[in-house]
Amino acid sequence: MPYRPANFYDADLKIWRGDRVKHYFDPHLSIGEIIFQEMRRHPQLIAQISATENTILTRDELHANSMKVASYMRSLGLLQSDVVGLIGRNTTHMSAVAYACFFNGIAFHSLNISYERSTIEKLFDITKPRLIFCDGDEFEKVRAATASLDVKIITMRNHPTDSISIDEVLATPIEENFQPARLVQGNDQTLAILCSSGTTGIPKAVTITNSRQILAASYCLTTSDVQYTHSTLDWITGLLTTITSGVFSTKRIVADNVFDPAFFMRLVEEYKITWIIQAPSHMAMMTNSLAFQTADLSSLRYYLFGGSRASLETQHRIRSRLSRDCLHFAYGFTELGAMASINLHFDEKPNSVGRLVSGVKLKIICEQGESLGPDEVGEVCIHNGQHWAGYYGNPEETHKMRDPQMWFHSGDLGYVDDDGFLYIVERKKDMLKYQNIMYYPNDIERVISEMPEVAEVCVFGVWDQINGDEAAAAVVKKQGSDLKVQDIVDYVAEHIEAKYKQLNGGAIIVEDLVRSPNGKTNRMATKAFFLETKISN
Template sequence: MPFKPETTYNAELKVWTIIAEQISDSESTVLTREELHLNSMRVASYMRSLGLLQSDIVGITARNTTHISAVIYGCFFNGIPFHSLNMAFEEATIEKLFNITKPRLVFCDGDEYEKVKAATKNLNAKIVTMRNHPIGSIRIDEVLATPIEENFEPLRLEQGNDQTLAILCSSGTTNIPKAVTIPNSRMILFATLHLTTADVQYAHSTLDWFSGFLTTVSSGVYSTKRIISDNPFDPASFLRIVEEHKVTWVLLSPLHLALTANCPEFEKANLLSIRTFLYGGARCSLEAQHKIRNRLQHDCMSLMYGLTELGMISMNLNFDQKPNSCGRPANGSKIKIMAENGDLLGPNEIGEICVNNGRHWAGYYGNPEETQNVLDSEQWFYTGDLGYLDDDCFLYVVDRKKEMLKYQSYKYFPNEIEEVIAQMPDVVDVCVFGVWDPMGSDKATAAVVKKYGSQLQAQDIVDHVQKNIKIMNKHLHGGAIIVDQLKHSPNGKVNRKATKEYCLKLLESNGYVESN
């Protein structure tokens, strides 16, 4: 990898300096490998002119625009980690997160300039805008006009492979996101080992998602062609991009996969160029997976289980045999299932998923207490996810530990009900949450997004659950509600808490009656 301390400009780095070809579908720009390489060295030279050291942090809150990859590669050339935030974060969240890492230089879109400026007012940070440049900002064009340092070479990493490569954000579905350090490790590339220079990559994720980060790194390492877009995800646009650019490698969230499988344009879409289709980060209905899979020329769809903290943990390469599984542990990763009392559980017993991948992890930046809460003395990471390993060592994820609910003292998980609802042909997305009642029970309630034009009714969902789940405690005692969309965290995961709050307000304001 290019980040190794022994890497040199004239030897190992020769492949890396090719970097990637990049096409922006939304901005209609094309950068050759040479142009992107030169731009990356200009950004690196600009950072050096400011006196930035490897102990400094570069802040990023930006979309997938033309020159953002050069910013990332420029950071890599200098051994300077970047801290990437989602552009949808509110000013208060940006302020809290950047006050942890204290970036001296921040790259953002002009659309977010005023918000970022206000959030970093106490940091005295320089702000570079990537597009839509407001008065007072430094334009990315000015940075790219920086002369490349004479005899430019990437810098050696002062801490070797233990040095932090990047800082991303945790999902933040229950609280303010944590600043997650990403180490300089070849294991980052595990899901991309079969890429070649002939591949065309597409992932809609921005750099604050691990998937966006992975795609940016792998496209540079393997010198692929990468297609980017800064527009909100649109399934019709995605299908057009795949056909127009003959995309071979795709990484999507389950939400985007479901939207694609259920959009009107899907029936006529040409997906024959795809030879690797990866997805992960949440659950996805089997129906949507089958629909996509049946249109691919190759058996190349793989569900991944991973963590921002540790990267990819497992991948399911046996969809036909284990369609609901996240697969076996990846090379170098170990998984164990632990009971609440600390006992090690056996096959098919549900407990907390714990992972050890044998590599250094610096923890949550500036938060040693939270790091100690998830990492034990033997470097086992306690994920907070509940799941089990079957007799063949295939991993199944059940739910988040904090989201376990009770109805009349009977424990149940929202995902158990969501899986049943997701089997309904007219359901695009679903979120089940518990509504507390005075009798001490969490009454399961479902928020459902239905297909466009569908006549699906809330009572149909209640009846379907009652028919297909024999245990009365798991029925929708709180009823169901049809909504236009669920609430998602900036990284695309369903935010159960926010969806619940949104639906309860709808129920109250519109006079919905619970179905019991």
């Protein structure tokens, strides 16, 4: 049975909370200790198939590889206070590297492969990893970026002649009587370090604790499930999939290619994938693919998406191809290290991100910091009761994100209805003002996305010295569509009465929206591209 979150509301404190946490494992065990034990329980089950490198690993083989990598780290004298760097695709042995870090109680700092040298240099200068695992494709860039650090670099694929290959590491003998390390700081210890989205500058190094909270809403997984995500380990969904596959003994499909919607849909059909977590941008690409109408997605039982908003039109298209009601919007943010809510009631609450998962509390606050009641819009604040080490090496930003009472300030504006369902209205910083009237870009995006010819849309404000923020749009049209800019402007005029929500700043049609490395639409960068296009024309 799928997980069914329930909400409870304290009318005096104006706080919502999910169910109490149930402990399915000894609460004192670390994530690494749980995975170590569970991998020994089902040694002959297939743990992972790489669809691009054509490899198959049983859980026994993956377990052995993980211990070999962990033994290699131990031979170098790495301590739990050290950091391991990762910057690679979902290759055959990336899971073994992650599990090795978990077994040793060493946090890894994972960066996206698309980061330029200067960003890599700044981020790794914060955590100063002793060891870095990267793809050979990025080897020269990573070596140049870390020239000032005392670091060994190991390549995961396409190995340059002067690099240490992962195969050399896997030749390391497993330490005699190998056991996972007990964590010096217990489960308050940092498990991994990911990166913030970076839409407002250099990404921050976000610590993720060994909290069991990351497993919330995943206890429905069994050994019969087949998991897939295209997200790499620098994204919370990539980390979530890597952990849950180890904990619940599922079969995981991986691929190290650029996301291709037709290829992905073939994977679902060929491997009978049952569980996926996906970025809304990939959902839009799927529905805009010629293969979508004939794809067999009937094996899917859990289809989760999050990270940003998917239009209702895209959700309806996806649902039309599924054999069961399993498309669910999950809400959370990297700093939380887990899902905060999940919507399992699309038909009744199609615009909601759902109810809180177990172990989570929520409040909505106004500008003055006071809690608001149902149906009142304010900033969404989340409390999970877990330790958080903050942004690595950045106490100032840490204090902005989490207050002394341990509430995370999400920066999202939203409200909770009388049934306990959370709705996200917009990012706080994305609010626009036209002639002193505030409005949300999503109000216009929602209308444009209803156009049958539209695949994706991003709305932003273009500054005018008289009017303020004039709404403008970048639109991706469906394949084969003859959509024109004027059609978009006219459609908005016909469906929105308010003058301040018209496309007073204009519109352009683009091949794709500008995205951050984790796949989210980058509103600021898309706006910059819009302005450049307007100037050049």
